[in-house]
Amino acid sequence: MGSFTFSKAERLSKEKWIKELFEKGSSFYLYPFKIIHLPHPDPAAAHQVLITVSSRQFKRAVDRNLIKRRIREAYRLQKQGIESRSPKGIFAFIYTAKEILPFTEIKNKVFLVLEKIKNLESL
Numbered sequence: 109m110g111s112f113t114f115s116k117a118e119r120l121s122k123e124k125w126i127k128e129l130f131e132k133g134s135s136f137y138l139y140p141f142k143i144i145h146l147p148h149p150d151p152a153a154a155h156q157v158l159i160t161v162s163s164r165q166f167k168r169a170v171d172r173n174l175i176k177r178r179i180r181e182a183y184r185l186q187k188q189g190i191e192s193r194s195p196k197g198i199f200a201f202i203y204t205a206k207e208i209l210p211f212t213e214i215k216n217k218v219f220l221v222l223e224k225i226k227n228l229e230s231l
Contacts, residue, residue: 114184120156120198125149129158129198138221140205140214145225148196155190157183158200165206175203178211182218189222199225 120126133146148156159179161172179201201221209217 112184114180114187118154118156118187120158120200125156125198126158126200129200133198133200136224137204138217138224140203140209140217141221142202142204143221143225144200144202145228146198148198151196153196155187155196156198158198159183159203160200161203166208171208175208175214178209178214179203179218182211182215183222185215186219186222190226197225 120129128149129144129146133144135142135144137143159176161175163169163172166172166175183201201218
């Protein structure tokens with residue numbers, strides 16, 4: 109049984125890597141997310157994730173934080189599927205829906221995203 113944590117080491121916070129991710133990363137869209145991914149610049153590190161919600165779409169910080177909490181929780185519960193893979197990557201989850209989706213729907217979509225990421229890494 110793996111660890112169901114989402115530690116600071118798993119959060120993408122290095123500005124240099126974030127900039128590189130948005131400039132050189134490849135992306136795909138799976139409603140309600142746009143996913144940008146790139147092989148990790150530091151192969152010894154774990155997968156790292158960046159979660160963003162548009163402040164233009166959701167004016168209130170309370171709403172943005174709610175969505176980000178739901179995405180983090182869904183990722184935390186399902187990340188074991190990609191952790192076992194050897195090539196590590198950095199990912200940006202960009203929430204694109206115009207409404208706040210329920211947790212069950214977000215959880216299902218995060219599962220589909222992680223499955224697609226797993227398939228991309230195995231190529």
